[in-house]
């Protein structure tokens with residue numbers, strides 16, 4: 001191996017820069033050349049690459065976003081686009097490529113692997129949704145979850161002062177990891193997660209029960225699901241049933257930015273080193289991850305084909321801690 005490429009793709013996630021930095025430092029320590037591919041798969045198709053040396057990654061570990069920039073490339077979802085990407089990999093003379101991203105990135109990488117057989121491909125999980133199979137945590141989740149908890153704390157002050165019901169919508173798409181963990185940490189009364197069927201009656205009943213034991217306000221954490229903004233409809237229906245005023249706060253992209261937490265910087269660093277080591281060991285077509293405290297590699301196909309389940313124990317403790 002002589003030349004290693006690195007790119008970030010899909011939604012940016014705090015900690016991606018720590019990972020890029022770790023990839024560069026590890027590769028340079030083994031005397032390899034590192035190229036940063038800009039704008040994710042769109043940049044790969046265009047062959048948009050810049051050399052990454054020690055100077056390029058200096059003073060970046062504390063920055064959110066990604067210094068390489070990112071994209072969700074429609075062209076890459078076509079065979080023609082992927083063939084152009086494979087040609088660029090050859091032109092750039094890459095022996096290995098580290099792909100930092102989420103499910104969509106690895107779906108694309110699995111397809112690319114069939115066309116780009118000149119370079120080894122190794123993935124690194126980074127997604128605030130934390131929905132990638134093959135790792136307990138993805139880079140970015142911890143920062144986003146802490147952002148959501150801070151928002152819940154702030155809103156609780158108003159909820160308590162005005163005796164109100166609040167619906168706080170968090171990201172996560174079709175996975176409830178952000179809602180579950182921020183809901184536990186923020187002391188929410190109820191959750192709406194895609195893993196469970198939505199029941200306005202159940203949500204209303206749980207809030208009513210809380211009021212009967214003396215609660216005067218309540219917070220419901222809602223996963224955006226496939227329809228961001230869904231919490232407005234849920235709030236209206238629950239409010240009508242309970243005849244109780246409510247407010248909605250959609251956290252949106254606030255959760256994606258900001259300086260990475262300690263956990264995301266360490267995870268990004270660990271995964272960056274592990275990805276280069278995996279390449280040096282001759283691995284390809286896999287994603288590095290951490291399961292039960294162990295670093296391991298999972299075949300790329302599994303990371304997006306298998307649905308990562310929520311932690312059953314956390315779901316269970318939420319039920320009675322939220323009463």
Ligand code: F6P
Pocket residue numbers: 011072102127128129171172173224256
């Ligand atoms: O996948 C990360 C994520 O932040 C999701 O939680 C959210 O649904 C989506 O990206 C938003 O994507 P975009 O920034 O492209 O609107």
